[in-house]
Amino acid sequence: MEFVRLLLVFLHLLGMAVLIGTFLVQRRATGDGPPNAGWLHGAGLQLVTGLALQLLAPVTDADYNHMKLGIKLLVLVVIAGLALAYTLRKTTPRWLNPTLGGLVVVNVGLAVFWT
Numbered sequence: 149m150e151f152v153r154l155l156l157v158f159l160h161l162l163g164m165a166v167l168i169g170t171f172l173v174q175r176r177a178t179g180d181g182p183p184n185a186g187w188l189h190g191a192g193l194q195l196v197t198g199l200a201l202q203l204l205a206p207v208t209d210a211d212y213n214h215m216k217l218g219i220k221l222l223v224l225v226v227i228a229g230l231a232l233a234y235t236l237r238k239t240t241p242r243w244l245n246p247t248l249g250g251l252v253v254v255n256v257g258l259a260v261f262w263t
């Protein structure tokens with residue numbers, strides 16, 4: 149089971165890399181068209197791997213701070229909601245990219261500093 153947990157953490161960290169990479173790529177994009185699909189792909193990967201890690205905790209013997217995970221989930225829902233809303237509207241306001249990037253950094257901070 150430890151291998152499964154490590155595999156999920158591995159994918160969870162790659163999901164974070166997708167989100168940060170999307171932020172950097174989107175910086176060069178113009179305001180026309182939908183936001184980069186990386187926002188939805190990265191958010192989806194974080195949701196699936198994060199929830200799987202949390203739900204498997206009894207089996208993997210992990211002891212997580214559930215208040216922290218709840219707040220991380222909330223931040224992720226905001227990221228995914230904004231990305232989905234503007235993907236459907238096919239427009240990318242200038243504030244969207246820095247806002248999504250900032251929220252990702254908030255979640256990295258929560259993950260690392262809130263023990």
Ligand code: HEM
Pocket residue numbers: 153157160161164167194195197198199201202210212217218220221224227251252255256259260
């Ligand atoms: C933008 C979204 C997210 C980002 C950037 C993110 C980032 C991270 C990072 C960097 C770590 C490693 C921390 C460390 O090892 O010290 C981590 C661990 C973890 N995250 Fe997330 N996370 C996100 C969303 C979520 C969500 C929504 C959940 C679940 C509801 C979640 C559950 C977890 C769990 C359970 C761990 C601990 C894994 C372990 O070491 O066994 N994450 N996250």
